[in-house]
Every structure is written in structure tokens, then in C-alpha cells.
Amino acid sequence: MTMRLFINGEERSAAVHPLTPLVDVIRDELLLTGTKSVCREGFCGACTVHIDGVPTMSCLLPVIAAEGKAVTTIEGVGGPGNMNAVQHALEEHDVVQCGMCFPGMVMSMTAYMERRPAAPRADIKAAMSGNICRCTGYERIIDALLSIAAKEDTTA
Amino acid sequence: MSRTADPAAAVMDLPRRDAPDKLAGRTRYTVDMAGPGTLHAAIRRADIPRGRIIRVESGVARQMPGVRAIVTAQDAPGTHGIGISDHPLFAGKEIRYNGEPIAAVAADTLEQARAAAAAIIVEVEALPPVLTMAEALSPSAPLVHEGWKDYGVLFEGGARKGNIAWEAKVVRGDTDAAFARPDVTIVEGCYEVGRQSHMPFEPRAAIATFEDGRLHLVTSTQVPWTVRAVTSSLLGIPSSQVRITVPPVGAGFGLKFDCTIEPVAALLAWKTGRRVSLANSRQEEMATCLCRENAQIRIRSAVTTEGEIVGREATVLMDCGAYGGEQIFLTTMTAHTLGSNYRLGSVRLSTRAIYTNTPPNGAFRACNGVYNTFALERHTDEICAAIGMDPVEFRRRAVFRDGSIGSTGQVFEGEVLVPMIERMEALKQKSGSREAEAGGRLYGRATTVGSWFVFVGPSAATVNLNADGSATLVTSGVEIGSGTMVQALPQIVAGQLGIRPQDVVVKAADTDAAGYDVGVGGGRTTVSLGAASVKACEDVLSKLLPVAAEMLQTSQDNLVLGKGRIEIAGRKGSGATIASVAQRAQALHGPVTGSGSFTGQGVPSMAGCAMGHFINAIDIPIFAVHDCEVAVDPDTGHVEILSYKVVQDVGRALNPRAIHGQIQGGVVQGLGYALHEDVTIDAKGRIAQDSFETYRIPLAQDVVPVEFELFEGAPSIGPLGVKGAGEVPILNVGAAVACAVANATGKPVSRLPLTPPRVLGLLVSDEPPLDHPHIGKDWSSNVIALPQSVRAG
Ligand code: FES
Ligand code: FES
Numbered sequence: 001m002t003m004r005l006f007i008n009g010e011e012r013s014a015a016v017h018p019l020t021p022l023v024d025v026i027r028d029e030l031l032l033t034g035t036k037s038v039c040r041e042g043f044c045g046a047c048t049v050h051i052d053g054v055p056t057m058s059c060l061l062p063v064i065a066a067e068g069k070a071v072t073t074i075e076g077v078g079g080p081g082n083m084n085a086v087q088h089a090l091e092e093h094d095v096v097q098c099g100m101c102f103p104g105m106v107m108s109m110t111a112y113m114e115r116r117p118a119a120p121r122a123d124i125k126a127a128m129s130g131n132i133c134r135c136t137g138y139e140r141i142i143d144a145l146l147s148i149a150a151k152e153d154t155t156a
Numbered sequence: 157m158s159r160t161a162d163p164a165a166a167v168m169d170l171p172r173r174d175a176p177d178k179l180a181g182r183t184r185y186t187v188d189m190a191g192p193g194t195l196h197a198a199i200r201r202a203d204i205p206r207g208r209i210i211r212v213e214s215g216v217a218r219q220m221p222g223v224r225a226i227v228t229a230q231d232a233p234g235t236h237g238i239g240i241s242d243h244p245l246f247a248g249k250e251i252r253y254n255g256e257p258i259a260a261v262a263a264d265t266l267e268q269a270r271a272a273a274a275a276i277i278v279e280v281e282a283l284p285p286v287l288t289m290a291e292a293l294s295p296s297a298p299l300v301h302e303g304w305k306d307y308g309v310l311f312e313g314g315a316r317k318g319n320i321a322w323e324a325k326v327v328r329g330d331t332d333a334a335f336a337r338p339d340v341t342i343v344e345g346c347y348e349v350g351r352q353s354h355m356p357f358e359p360r361a362a363i364a365t366f367e368d369g370r371l372h373l374v375t376s377t378q379v380p381w382t383v384r385a386v387t388s389s390l391l392g393i394p395s396s397q398v399r400i401t402v403p404p405v406g407a408g409f410g411l412k413f414d415c416t417i418e419p420v421a422a423l424l425a426w427k428t429g430r431r432v433s434l435a436n437s438r439q440e441e442m443a444t445c446l447c448r449e450n451a452q453i454r455i456r457s458a459v460t461t462e463g464e465i466v467g468r469e470a471t472v473l474m475d476c477g478a479y480g481g482e483q484i485f486l487t488t489m490t491a492h493t494l495g496s497n498y499r500l501g502s503v504r505l506s507t508r509a510i511y512t513n514t515p516p517n518g519a520f521r522a523c524n525g526v527y528n529t530f531a532l533e534r535h536t537d538e539i540c541a542a543i544g545m546d547p548v549e550f551r552r553r554a555v556f557r558d559g560s561i562g563s564t565g566q567v568f569e570g571e572v573l574v575p576m577i578e579r580m581e582a583l584k585q586k587s588g589s590r591e592a593e594a595g596g597r598l599y600g601r602a603t604t605v606g607s608w609f610v611f612v613g614p615s616a617a618t619v620n621l622n623a624d625g626s627a628t629l630v631t632s633g634v635e636i637g638s639g640t641m642v643q644a645l646p647q648i649v650a651g652q653l654g655i656r657p658q659d660v661v662v663k664a665a666d667t668d669a670a671g672y673d674v675g676v677g678g679g680r681t682t683v684s685l686g687a688a689s690v691k692a693c694e695d696v697l698s699k700l701l702p703v704a705a706e707m708l709q710t711s712q713d714n715l716v717l718g719k720g721r722i723e724i725a726g727r728k729g730s731g732a733t734i735a736s737v738a739q740r741a742q743a744l745h746g747p748v749t750g751s752g753s754f755t756g757q758g759v760p761s762m763a764g765c766a767m768g769h770f771i772n773a774i775d776i777p778i779f780a781v782h783d784c785e786v787a788v789d790p791d792t793g794h795v796e797i798l799s800y801k802v803v804q805d806v807g808r809a810l811n812p813r814a815i816h817g818q819i820q821g822g823v824v825q826g827l828g829y830a831l832h833e834d835v836t837i838d839a840k841g842r843i844a845q846d847s848f849e850t851y852r853i854p855l856a857q858d859v860v861p862v863e864f865e866l867f868e869g870a871p872s873i874g875p876l877g878v879k880g881a882g883e884v885p886i887l888n889v890g891a892a893v894a895c896a897v898a899n900a901t902g903k904p905v906s907r908l909p910l911t912p913p914r915v916l917g918l919l920v921s922d923e924p925p926l927d928h929p930h931i932g933k934d935w936s937s938n939v940i941a942l943p944q945s946v947r948a949g
Contacts, residue, residue: 033188034181038357039438043848046357074181087179094171094813097821098407098637099178100357106179128856132848134355135407135637137824139861140817 003063007032008076018064023047025063026073034074034103045131048104049073055111074103077110085148086110093144097135105131109145118149161693163876165718166651169813172642173658174404174635185406186361186376190433194363195224197424197434198269199417200259200276201443202251205285205513205841206298209249212259213277220275222268225427228259232423236386236415239322239484239770241308242301243516245390245419251280252300252478253515254841255443262424262432285513285841289452289473290930292319292510300478300511314484314768315940321480322509323940324487324768326495326563329502331458331935334467340458343539344933346926347455347531349890349908351447351475351835352520352828353845355853358406361435362418364425371422372399378412379675380632380665386415387422398422402665405636409825410519411446412636413677414481439846446518447835447843449483450475453531454931454938455494459539463553466501469935470494472531473928474524476509477516483509486524488769494528495563496607496777497573498536498554503563506938514837519677521822522887525608526829530908533604533891537898547895548603552577555605565762566773572805572870573605573779579865580781580803587863590798594787597796600900603783606888608679609774610880612756612873615684616671619649619692621700621748625720625735626659629692632673633685634665638882639814640681647810648686648875652693654717655734671753679880682810683776684754686875691752699748700734703741707732756873776872778884779805782823784892788900793916795831795897800889802864807872807879815866818882823862826889828854834909 004013007030014029023037026049036046040059047059050072078084083091086109096102105128112119112127119127124142133141177183190196214226229248235241247256259276263269286292286300299318301307309316315323335342362375371393377383380400388395405412421434436444451474458467472490476483490507520526540547555573562568580603591599618630629649635641646660653660663669674680697717704722705712708731716725723731741748761772785798802819809815832852838844845851872879890908898905903918906926917923932938 027188031191032181033184036357039848041847041849044357077180079180079182080176083176083179087176090179091171091175094169094175094817096172096175096178097639097817098357098405099174099183100185100406102179103181125856132853132855134357134409134825134853135821136817137820137822137854137862138856138859139820142856143861 003067005066005071006069007071008073016063019062021059022061022063022066023058026058032073032075036100036103038100043132045108046101046104048107050107050111055108074107077106084110086113086145089144089148090141093140093147095136095140095144101131101133105133105141113145113148117152121146161652163808166647166810166876168647168811170643170647170657170811172639174642183404185358186363186374186403187358187406187435189363189374189403194431194433195262195264195428196266196269197260197262197421197432198266198273199257199420200273200278202247202254202256202258204251204280204282205254205287207251207280207282209247209251209278209280211277211279214259217261217272217275220268220272222264223272224262224430225424226259226261226276227423227427232390232419234390236390237310237480238482239309239311239314240480241310243479243481253513255515256478257420260420260424262428286319287512287514287837287841289475289510289512292512293930300513311770317940319511320508320940321476321511322484322487322768324490324507325939326491326503326505326766327942328563328565328762328765331467331469331502331504334458334502337458337466340460340466341542342456342458343535343542344456345535345538345906346928347453347534347906348926349451349527349530351450351517352833353442353445353447353835353851354409354411354520355851356407356409356411359436359438359441360412360417362421363431363433364421365431366425366429370397370399372401373418373422374401374403375418376405376412377402378405378408378634378636378677379414380634380667381672382675383415383418384667387419390419391422391426400667402634405634408636409521410523410677413519413675414446442846442851443843444515445843446481446516448520448523448526449517451524451527452928452931454928455531455535457535457539459543461543463543463545463550465498465554468500469504471931471935471938472507472528473931474507474509475512475514475517477512477514479516480509481516482519483517485770488771489524490528491563491766491769492609492774493525493607494532497532497556497605499556499560500563504935505563506935513841515843521825522608522883525606525887526826526890529606529888530890530894533888534894534898534905537602537895548577548581551605564766564772566759568777570871576779576781576803576805576867577605579867580783580801583801583803583863583865584783587799590785593798597787597789598900599787600896601785602892602895602899603781604888604891604895606780606891608778608884608887610680610683610776610778611678612680612684612775613674614753614755615673615688616753617685617688617692618670619689619696619750621653621696621738623735623739623742625655625733625738626661627653627655628661628663629689630663630670631685631688632665632667632670633681634676636676638818643811643814644682645685645689649689649693652690653696653734654722655720679778679883682878682880683874686878687754688752690875691754692750695750695752696748699745700737700741703744704732704737707737707740776874776879778879780884780887782888782892784896786893786896786900788897788915790919793912793919795910795915797827797860800860800862802862802885803867804864804881804884805867805870805879806881807870807874808868808877809866810878812866815881816864819864819885820862822882822885823889824854824859826886827859827893830890830893830908831910834911
């Protein structure tokens with residue numbers, strides 16, 4: 001069956017079973033490999049994309065549920081040269097290690113920081129509990145995210 | 157020519173060049189590279205822990221849609237291994253663990269490959285398995301390897317017998333006399349830990365093709381040269397016909413320090429003539445994880461009231477699972493972890509790798525150092541309680557000093573541990589206590605010490621100084637996430653050549669381009685590849701500087717390099733750009749290239765006291781002091797970490813910010829091990845945890861920011877005085893947490909992880925202390941045989 005998707009502002013189609021997890025369509029059919037498929041059961045957050053602006057785990061979502069909605073993947077949020085504030089902060093604080101968790105982390109935390117730019121440390125930690133990272137031990141990611149608000153404070 | 161660059165030129169908080177792509181999802185790991193037109197592979201695995209294979213019938217599966225090839229043990233009959241060649245690629249006649257590969261399928265899609273793998277008919281006769289080390293050591297136990305005597309032994313010296321795959325021993329001095337002394341207190345303890353699963357986000361994955369008759373494997377590995385050697389031997393093709401390339405690796409932590417699925421992908425590519433991708437599913441990855449091994453330990457010490465350890469005996473049982481693998485080598489490490497830190501008047505150690513019918517174990521960050529340090533530090537605190545001495549004071553008195561000898565007689569140089577303990581005391585003073593945060597819970601605190609090492613081993617590097625003034629560094633190093641290939645190495649090369657690290661291009665590992673390397677692990681990358689890179693730079697300079705001297709009409713000794721220029725010392729603005737000198741050199745003599753290689757020269761130990769050891773003495777010791785405060789909830793058994801502090805011996809900190817990242821990440825992995833990462837083996841010999849849900853690794857809300865200080869200046873043979881910094885942060889976390897929980901509860905903490913039910917059990921029950929009946933109280937009952945000379949002595 002042909003599925004029509006709006007991904008990163010483009011209309012794309014894929015001939016797949018309607019119950020195929022969205023992450024597989026994104027990675028294997030559309031070859032957008034930035035979104036990672038790590039646990040495939042909604043635990044790690046590495047597969048997070050935005051569906052109509054809402055962070056969603058694409059491993060749990062059948063592709064048919066994304067039809068007609070705007071899907072944004074990590075490839076759609078910015079890259080070298082035009083990184084968003086979250087990506088910038090993470091780069092500046094040198095927090096990336098193996099990097100496998102970061103596409104999902106960026107998707108989740110971009111949405112969160114837009115909603116709550118001045119969130120305190122404890123709240124950011126709580127918001128990050130859906131994104132697992134095996135390498136970094138988290139705290140320096142949180143330092144980086146806190147620096148976004150601090151920076152806006154001083155430039156405002 | 158011996159022109160030494162100022163080591164300080166290499167020190168900086170260089171950001172990672174791979175971060176922007178990793179943050180934007182542009183980095184392509186092996187799991188991202190299959191692409192259209194590639195065949196997908198699936199493995200058919202055993203579902204019993206032990207049995208005889210009667211029949212494998214793949215005729216029906218072969219006819220299923222999309223199937224291109226099926227391979228079994230007949231296609232790769234050989235074996236491989238680290239110390240003993242005991243490991244076949246596929247089970248042929250015997251199944252030795254639940255999950256062992258029996259066959260593999262390549263098909264057009266992954267679903268087709270999986271369906272066909274499931275359709276292969278496997279007829280087996282199940283046999284009673286040996287699931288625990290206690291069972292394996294019982295005289296009536298079946299042998300996991302009936303033919304153990306006939307295996308090729310790749311390294312001589314270890315005692316072996318039946319289910320004891322390998323035994324390494326240390327005997328120095330007369331412990332019998334020490335324990336018989338009238339003025340000593342004898343303290344004895346047993347300890348036990350489970351396995352730890354690495355859970356790298358990228359599973360083991362490989363893509364194989366045959367190109368111009370040669371095998372090319374793209375693989376997520378830490379050891380490209382091991383994969384090259386093992387794959388060629390299992391396929392029966394010359395190793396020169398195998399090329400390994402390694403894209404960025406989505407973390408390894410030691411899991412990828414061995415060749416595993418690569419030869420399977422290679423066989424299928426060979427059979428089909430097509431590009432074949434094989435990646436473990438998360439369930440397969442966990443079911444066959446080469447975990448940090450479960451272990452059981454008994455330690456006995458004779459200590460004076462002054463805190464002098466006059467005798468120590470210990471036996472360590474390490475479960476290697478169904479095949480020897482890394483554990484054979486790791487038996488060596490007890491001498492350098494459990495046998496380290498403290499000055500011992502006499503010592504006897506026996507470390508035994510035990511075969512069981514369980515999934516094979518492997519290497520994991522600081523390997524058996526983590527649990528040996530746990531056992532040793534708990535034992536040390538028990539000694540302190542027995543002789544009534546403050547634990548920090550005891551450590552001050554008993555740890556290595558300049559000139560102390562280790563268990564194998566190696567001489568340790570420099571005052572390192574004592575000043576590190578003082579640094580920790582000052583840090584504790586400065587930060588104060590968090591006791592108030594414990595509220596109504598039980599508060600505890602502990603400071604522990606630990607020793608690890610860098611396994612140096614051979615490495616090679618080539619540096620091309622390009623005519624534009626940039627340099628290209630070619631090595632077999634792999635970027636596994638620690639940053640070495642994007643930070644430390646370009647920093648070292650830039651510092652040597654006087655250029656910017658941004659101008660050092662680092663080539664990803666390719667065995668067709670770079671020389672041999674042991675692999676990325678054990679904290680050796682910065683040290684060994686760094687040292688080889690320094691030598692390659694020296695070679696470059698030996699070609700560049702004569703040309704510069706001639707251009708500038710001065711002697712080579714007057715030249716200094718920096719900021720992309722070669723100048724005459726003391727005359728700023730004199731001289732020429734490195735690019736222009738490189739162009740001149742290229743015009744005169746051809747392109748400027750340098751090569752360098754390095755290996756540890758070996759450190760002497762005392763003759764005759766280490767048996768079955770792969771390394772008798774360690775090239776670069778690394779010490780760590782950790783402090784932890786905990787609050788234990790007496791109602792739930794939940795342990796909260798209130799604070800965590802690290803003083804780490806780093807030699808020279810090349811990139812302090814990157815080391816901070818390694819310390820925070822390594823400590824948190826250790827907290828998972830200490831508190832809730834629990835691998836168990838079920839009745840069918842399977843690892844019971846098969847998902848992120850059932851195996852709980854730390855989440856953001858579980859962790860605390862680690863306070864740390866880097867201890868610089870301890871002796872190191874590493875380039876610019878560096879030591880590896882990424883391996884060791886996990887080393888004494890289990891120890892520090894366990895000692896703090898023991899301090900909080902007043903109970904003997906002898907097991908990890910400290911899950912809430914286990915802590916609650918400690919609090920409410922009056923169980924007798926842990927005992928391992930299968931580890932004899934008499935040390936000599938825990939060894940296969942001692943050489944005559946030792947027995948007599
Ligand atoms: S892959 Fe979707 S949450 Fe882990
Ligand atoms: S950086 Fe490796 S999983 Fe987060």
C-alpha cells in the first residue's frame with residue numbers, strides 16, 4: 001500500500017504495509033538514517049521525531065497514523081551551519097560521545113526548551129528521562145541546556 | 157634528531173569535530189549503511205543451553221521467498237579464541253549455550269531472512285547443562301568442552317583442567333608464615349557480582365562485500381585487526397585478502413573488542429556474491445552480549461594492629477561462559493587489581509576462568525578490575541573494622557609508596573596514591589557533607605582506592621605533511637565515542653608539528669591503509685597510537701627541518717615550530733610558513749611523509765612469581781580515588797547517591813573537558829552496575845533480561861554531577877606523559893557505593909548490584925556472611941598444581 005507522508009516539508013511516499021513502524025519507513029524506505037532505531041519498544045527515545053510539532057517515538061507509531069500529518073526528523077531541524085539553540089549548546093559544551101542517542105535527544109529537548117525555556121535543572125532532568133544515553137552520564141547535557149536560558153538572559 | 161615539542165602545546169579543550177554531524181543525524185554508523193540492494197542476514201540460534209545436534213536441514217528454508225544463501229558449521233569448520241582456540245563460528249555437533257549460532261541466512265529482506273532462519277529444521281538431543289561455576293567445579297559435573305585437551309593453546313603457561321578453562325597464579329613470599337604470626341589479625345571475606353551488559357546504542361553490525369576478489373568488511377568494532385585475522389582464518393583465506401574499515405562506532409565499552417558476527421556476514425557475501433548486512437536485534441544483542449563476567453571471590457588477609465598487611469591470599473572465579481574468550485586473558489588482571497593498591501608482605505592469588513553452558517562473557521570497561529576493586533575495598537573496610545582503624549587512615553598507611561612492589565614484584569614509581577588521597581580529603585573538606593539531605597534515611601560515606609593500567613601493545617601511525625601545511629594522520633584507530641580520534645590524537649600531532657589541530661585530518665580505520673594495531677580499548681589509544689603518532693611526526697620533522705634550515709640560513713637547532721610557521725628562536729615573525737617549507741621539501745625530495753611505530757618495552761617483575769599471566773607487570777599503572785555519600789531508605793531499600801567525587805591519575809590532561817565527559821559517563825555506568833544493572837541466567841541458561849525495560853540502565857534522574865580533580869604528573873611512558881583517561885572512571889564505583897552502603901547500614905555488603913530487595917534483605921535479615929563452599933578456605937585447594945619449586949618454598 002502506498003503511504004503519503006509530509007516529511008521535513010516535502011511530500012514523500014512509500015509502498016509499505018500500513019502498520020510498519022514509522023521509524024522503519026523513515027530509515028529504510030526514505031533513507032533518512034538520522035533517526036535511530038535502538039530499543040524498538042518506546043524505552044530509549046532515540047527514534048523521537050515530531051508529529052505536528054509533538055515529540056513522538058517513531059518506533060511505536062504505525063506509519064498510517066502519521067499519514068496527512070507533518071513529520072519532522074532530525075534532518076529537518078538544522079545541521080552544521082544552521083544548528084538550532086539546543087544543538088548549539090550541546091556542541092559548545094562538548095557533550096557528544098558516541099552520538100547515537102543525540103538525534104532523539106535533540107528532538108525531545110528542542111520541543112521542551114521551546115515550551116519551557118527557563119526550566120530549572122530538576123525539571124529538565126525529569127523531561128529527559130525518556131531519552132536514555134549510555135555514554136555521557138547526562139549531567140553535562142543538562143549543563144548545556146541550562147546555558148541556553150542563561151545566554152538569553154544576558155543578551156536580552 | 158631529537159627535537160622535542162613543548163607538551164603544553166598539545167593541551168587544550170579542543171571541541172569534537174564530529175559533534176555537528178552527530179547532532180544533526182548526519183553521521184553514518186555501520187547500522188545506517190546497508191542501503192538499497194543489500195541482502196539482509198539473520199542467524200538461527202540454539203534454544204537450549206547444552207545438547208547434541210542430530211540434524212540441521214535447510215532445504216525447505218532455502219526454497220523460501222527471497223532466500224539467497226544459507227550457511228552452517230560445514231561452511232566454516234575452524235575455531236578461534238584469545239588464549240585457547242575453543243570457539244567455532246557455528247555450533248556443529250554440540251550446542252554449548254542458549255543463543256549459540258547454528259546457521260545463518262541471507263535474503264532480499266530482513267523479514268525473509270528471519271522467516272527462513274526460523275524454518276531451518278534443527279533436531280537436537282538436549283543434555284543437562286552446567287549453568288553455574290559451583291556446578292562446573294563439582295567433581296561430577298559434565299564437561300562443557302569434552303575435547304578441551306585437544307584445543308590449540310595460543311599462549312603457553314596457564315594451567316587447565318576440565319571446566320577450568322584457565323588458571324593464573326601469583327605466589328610471592330610465604331603466606332603460611334604470615335598467617336601463623338602471633339601479632340596479626342586474620343580477616344576473611346567472600347564476595348560476588350553478577351554480569352553487566354554493555355547496551356551500546358549501536359548493536360554489533362557488519363556489512364560484507366567481495367571487491368576485486370578481496371573481502372571488504374565495514375564493521376562496528378574496536379579491533380579491526382582482530383576481525384581481519386579471525387575472519388580470514390575462519391574463512392580459510394589469506395588475511396591479506398581481507399580489508400576492514402570502521403565508520404564511527406555507536407559505542408563499544410569493550411563489547412566490540414572481539415570478532416563476533418563479522419565472519420558470518422563474510423561467509424554469506426562469499427556464497428551469494430552480493431553485499432550482505434548483518435546486525436543484531438536488541439534482543440539478540442542482549443542474549444549474546446559478551447558481558448562483564450559474573451565472579452566469586454574469597455580473600456583472606458593477615459594484618460598487624462599498625463595496619464601492615466603481612467599476608468594476603470585470594471581466589472577469584474570468573475565465569476567465561478561457554479567459550480574462553482577474553483576471560484582467559486583477564487585472569488592476568490587480578491594481580492594488577494585485587495593484588496594492587498596495597499603493599500603486601502606476601503601474597504598468593506589464584507584466578508580461574510570457568511566454563512559454563514551460558515552465553516560467553518567478554519571485555520567491559522576496566523574489565524574485572526571493577527569487581528576485584530569492589531571485593532578488595534569491602535575487604536579493606538572489614539579489615540579496618542577488625543583492627544579498629546579509620547578507613548582513610550588505613551589506606552594512607554598501607555597503599556603503594558614510591559618504590560613499593562606489587563604482587564608480581566613490579567616496582568611502582570612515584571608518590572601517587574598518598575597525595576591523591578590527600579587531594580580527596582581536601583575536596584571532601586571543601587564541598588562539605590550532604591548528610592542533612594539524607595533526612596530520615598540512613599546516611600553513609602566511603603572513600604576507596606583503585607588501580608588499573610594501560611595495556612600498551614603495538615600501534616602504527618603515518619603522518620603525511622601536505623603541501624598546503626595540513627597533515628593527514630593514518631592509523632587503525634577507531635572513534636568509539638571517547639573522542640580520542642577527534643581530540644587527543646589531532647592535538648598531539650598538531651602540537652608536534654606546530655600546526656592547528658583543525659588542520660590535522662584523521663583517517664578512519666582501514667586495514668588497507670594503516671599498520672597493525674591491537675585495538676581501541678583498555679585506555680590504550682591515546683597512549684599507543686599517540687606515541688606512534690609522535691614518532692611519525694619526528695620522522696616528518698627530520699625531513700622538514702633541514703629544508704627549513706637551508707631556506708632560513710640557520711641551523712636546525714635554532715628552529716621553533718608554532719602557529720603554522722617555522723621560525724628562528726627568539727625572532728618573532730622571522731621564518732616561513734610550514735606550508736611553504738613543505739612545498740619546498742616536496743619540490744626537492746618529494747612529498748613529506750613520516751611513519752612511526754610503538755610498543756611497550758615491558759616492565760620487569762620478580763622472576764617465577766606469576767604463572768599463566770599474559771602480562772607479568774603493567775607498563776602504565778593508573779590510580780583512582782573515589783568518594784561517595786549515600787542515603788539508604790530503610791523502608792524500601794532504595795539507595796540514593798547524594799554526592800560522588802573522583803580524583804583520577806591522568807598523567808597529563810590533554811583535553812580536560814573531554815576527560816570530564818569520560819569521568820561523568822564512566823561513573824554513571826558504574827552507578828548502574830552498583831545499584832540496578834542486574835543480569836541473571838534463567839533455568840534454560842538464557843540471559844533473562846532482553847530489553848531496556850527489563851535491564852535498567854541509569855536514567856537522567858538517577859544521576860548526580862560528579863565532582864572531580866585530575867591528578868597530573870605521575871610517571872608515565874605515554875607520549876607527553878599521558879595515561880588513558882576513559883577506561884578508569886568506572887573502576888571503583890561499585891567499591892565506593894558498596895562501602896558507603898555498608899557504612900550506612902552497618903551490614904556486610906558482599907554482593908552487587910545493590911537493588912532495593914537486596915538492600916532490604918541486608919537490613920531485615922540476620923543471614924550469615926556470604927560463603928562460597930566451592931572456593932576452599934585453604935588457598936592451595938583452589939589451584940590445579942603448583943610448580944615444585946613453589947611448593948617446596
Ligand atoms: S527505538 Fe523507539 S524508543 Fe527506543
Ligand atoms: S552519546 Fe552514546 S548513547 Fe548517548
